[in-house]
Amino acid sequence: MIRSTSNNHVxxxxxxxxxxxxRRSERMFVLEGVRLVADLLTSGATPVFVxxxxxxxxxxxxxxxxxxxxxxSAGAVYAASAEVIKAASDTTSPQGVVAVAQWPTxxxxxxxxxxxxxxxxxDPGNLGTIIRSSDAVGxxxxxxxxxxxxAYAPKTVRASMGSLMRVPIIQDMAWDALARTLAPYRIYxxxxxxxxxxxxxIDWRVPSVLIVGNEAHGLSAPxxxxxxxxxxxxxxxxxxxxxAAMAASIILFEAQRQQQTN
Numbered sequence: 001m002i003r004s005t006s007n008n009h010v011x012x013x014x015x016x017x018x019x020x021x022x023r024r025s026e027r028m029f030v031l032e033g034v035r036l037v038a039d040l041l042t043s044g045a046t047p048v049f050v051x052x053x054x055x056x057x058x059x060x061x062x063x064x065x066x067x068x069x070x071x072x073s074a075g076a077v078y079a080a081s082a083e084v085i086k087a088a089s090d091t092t093s094p095q096g097v098v099a100v101a102q103w104p105t106x107x108x109x110x111x112x113x114x115x116x117x118x119x120x121x122x123d124p125g126n127l128g129t130i131i132r133s134s135d136a137v138g139x140x141x142x143x144x145x146x147x148x149x150x151a152y153a154p155k156t157v158r159a160s161m162g163s164l165m166r167v168p169i170i171q172d173m174a175w176d177a178l179a180r181t182l183a184p185y186r187i188y189x190x191x192x193x194x195x196x197x198x199x200x201x202i203d204w205r206v207p208s209v210l211i212v213g214n215e216a217h218g219l220s221a222p223x224x225x226x227x228x229x230x231x232x233x234x235x236x237x238x239x240x241x242x243x244a245a246m247a248a249s250i251i252l253f254e255a256q257r258q259q260q261t262n
Contacts, residue, residue, distance in 0.1 A: 002051065002080040005087035009049055009078065013088040013098055020150050027103045029152035033095040034062050038069065039162030040101055047075035048100040053085045056096030063096060075099075090154045103152060106168035112140030113207050114255055115185065117178060119223040120147045120214040121244060127151060128159020129245035130212065135163035137256035143178060144171045145220070175222035182226070185209045189219050189227035190247050196230035204255035212248045 002009065015022055017030050028048060031037055034057070040047060050070060057063030070077045080088075088098045109115075116139050121127045127149050134142055144151060151160075151169045173181075188202060189211035202208070211227055213219035219227070233242060233250055242250070 002078050002084050005084055007080075007084065009051060009100075010084060010088045013051075013100060016100060017090050017154050020153065023150065023152050028100055029103060029157060030090070030154055031099045031101060031157060032089055032091060032097070032154065033158070034060070034066050034097060036157065036162055037097050037099045038062070038066050039165060040099060041066075041069045041073060043104075043162075043165045045101055045104065045165065047073065047077075048102060049076040049078065050097065050099040051078050051080040051085060051088055052098075053082050053094075053096040054079050056082060056085070056094075066097065091158075104165055104168075106141075109141040109168055111207070112185075113259065114139050114204070114252075115182065115209045116142045116248065116252070117173075117182070117209060117211040117223070118142065118144045118148050119189075119211050119220050120145055120217075121212065122149050123215055123244075124149050124153050124155035125159045126215060126243065126245040128156045128161075128164075130248050131156075131160040131167055131169065132163045133245070133249040133252050135160075135167045137252045139167060139252065141168045141170065143173045143181070144169065145178070145223075146172050146174055175226065179226055182209050187211065187226055187228045188231050189213065189223055189229075190232070190244075190251060191219050191224075191227075191230035192232045192241060193230055196232040198234050199231045199251045199254055202229070202231060204258040208255065210248065210251055210255070212244055215244045 013030055023029055031040055057067050085094050116134050151171055185207045187209040211223050
């Protein structure tokens, strides 16, 4: 059992947790908690390594099931003390397990029906929620523009609730590359400007792209230039706007409704 908080695995977790450039160069990220690590194993991925506290995991049915799954994992799995798990954890109440995994790899996205573009989304909770909603409605790919928050930052990973292992996410996309990639599709951008139309008036049954703008500043100039139509969510007077992730979710579920009806 690992009992030293200065263990190499703990140092690796801390470094990946805190250093975006290291996550990119190593193409690895940290998952924390019973559900996230269980989702990782269910996805068929092999963790680089896992640290777990057997005493804590044994206290719940889900924890016991995870220990059984870890016993059959091809990854490196190490029992660790509660102090070690706490030292490696990014949360105030650790659940007894922390893992390191490689970024998922995805085949090229071909003939997508629905794509999301995150335009300088800065809040990790918002990006995680957008990823989760995208997974729920069957989005084919998420493109994050240069300047967006890291999809593999710990807070984003937690907010996605495992969905980032099921939805292709392509990061650091330049706008000229996005324009080439998305040229065949109808491109809509969420915005409350005068020229926008209600999101329910859009025919989401045809291959479409939804651009979601920055939380504080809205759509960037390149996003506006790329969009063929801006759309909005009708609201009663006096309400300025919705949270970016909430707005994206509302629009995405309308797209799913139309596609399922079709």
